[in-house]
Amino acid sequence: MKKGFTLAEVLITLGIIGVVAAMTMPALIANHRRSVIETSLKKFSSIVSQTYRRMQYDNGSLGTSLGQIADYIDKDDPAGAENLINEYYKPYMEMIDVVKGQYGAFAYLKDGSAFYLRRLYDTDKSSNLAGTYLFFCPKARICKELNEGNDSLSEAAGKSVFVFYFDGNVAWAVKNYTRDELKDMCKDRNRPSNEFCTALIIYDGWKISKDYPHRI
Numbered sequence: 001m002k003k004g005f006t007l008a009e010v011l012i013t014l015g016i017i018g019v020v021a022a023m024t025m026p027a028l029i030a031n032h033r034r035s036v037i038e039t040s041l042k043k044f045s046s047i048v049s050q051t052y053r054r055m056q057y058d059n060g061s062l063g064t065s066l067g068q069i070a071d072y073i074d075k076d077d078p079a080g081a082e083n084l085i086n087e088y089y090k091p092y093m094e095m096i097d098v099v100k101g102q103y104g105a106f107a108y109l110k111d112g113s114a115f116y117l118r119r120l121y122d123t124d125k126s127s128n129l130a131g132t133y134l135f136f137c138p139k140a141r142i143c144k145e146l147n148e149g150n151d152s153l154s155e156a157a158g159k160s161v162f163v164f165y166f167d168g169n170v171a172w173a174v175k176n177y178t179r180d181e182l183k184d185m186c187k188d189r190n191r192p193s194n195e196f197c198t199a200l201i202i203y204d205g206w207k208i209s210k211d212y213p214h215r216i
Contacts, residue, residue, distance in 0.1 A: 034208045034216050040113060040138040041162055041198070042206045048134065048168025051092040059088070073119045073132065081105035081117045089117075103148045114143035117166070120150075120193055133193050134164045150192040158186050158197025159214045165195065173199035187213045 073080030082105035085098050094110040104118025116135040135153065137143035142160050146152070157163055164170060173182065173195050182203055185196035201208055208216055 037138050037162075037216060038201070038206050038208055041136070041201060043111075044113060044115070044136050045164060045168045045202075047093060048089075048164065048166075050168075051089060052167040054092050055088050075119050075121055076103040077119060078103055078105055081119070085117055101148055106143050106146075108140050108143070112140055113138055114140040115164075116143055116146060116148075116161070118148070131193065132166050133195070134166055134168075135161045136164055137161050153192040154189050154194060157192065157194035159216065162198045162201075163193055163195040164198060170195045170199045170202065174202055179203055183211070183213060 072084055078100045082098055082100040085095075085105050085107050089095075089107065090098065093107070096108045096110055099106045099108070101116070101118075104116055106114060106116050108114045114137045116137070117132065118135070119132040121131075135143075135146070135157070137146070137160070142156075146156065146161065153161075165172070177185070177196070177199070179200070182196050182200040185191070186194065186200050188194070188196075197214070200212065
């Protein structure tokens with residue numbers, strides 16, 4: 001006669017399975033979330049880089065140096081940011097909507113992501129924040145809820161939003177700092193422009209490593 005499992009044995013087995021699942025699921029979910037963000041960042045960088053090259057080709061001198069597009073809008077100029085997106089980015093990117101904010105402008109993309117374009121400081125000021133930046137939101141809702149204040153931007157950078165230069169990369173930061181320096185600067189919450197978190201991810205081969213400074 002075959003001996004079956006008792007109810008107690010079945011319940012114990014199910015309990016063990018439940019405990020193991022409870023222990024492993026958070027890690028699996030976190031790994032999946034990181035993987036989705038890594039893919040989104042790489043895709044966005046590629047799209048904006050291609051857009052920038054086409055922008056250069058079609059508009060002659062515009063975009064042939066960082067300064068020319070950076071000088072196109074004034075500090076905290078939402079109308080200028082909106083016009084810049086509509087005139088030079090929108091023709092090459094699949095956008096659903098462009099919305100003027102308080103200090104910059106938001107572009108919502110068809111793939112469900114979005115970015116916030118803003119010029120933080122004038123280039124003639126002695127500051128590492130000078131420049132025009134794209135704050136990329138892997139999920140559009142993040143941009144919709146984004147507080148445009150400098151403190152809020154610095155808090156979000158590297159966590160829920162990721163900073164790129166307007167040509168779709170952060171090559172300058174990647175080339176000019178070591179990994180340890182990028183990691184330390186990524187931790188610095190006094191940098192609203194904090195492109196160093198994005199640079200760290202790129203430095204690591206578009207991977208959010210285990211020692212990445214922020215919880216994703």
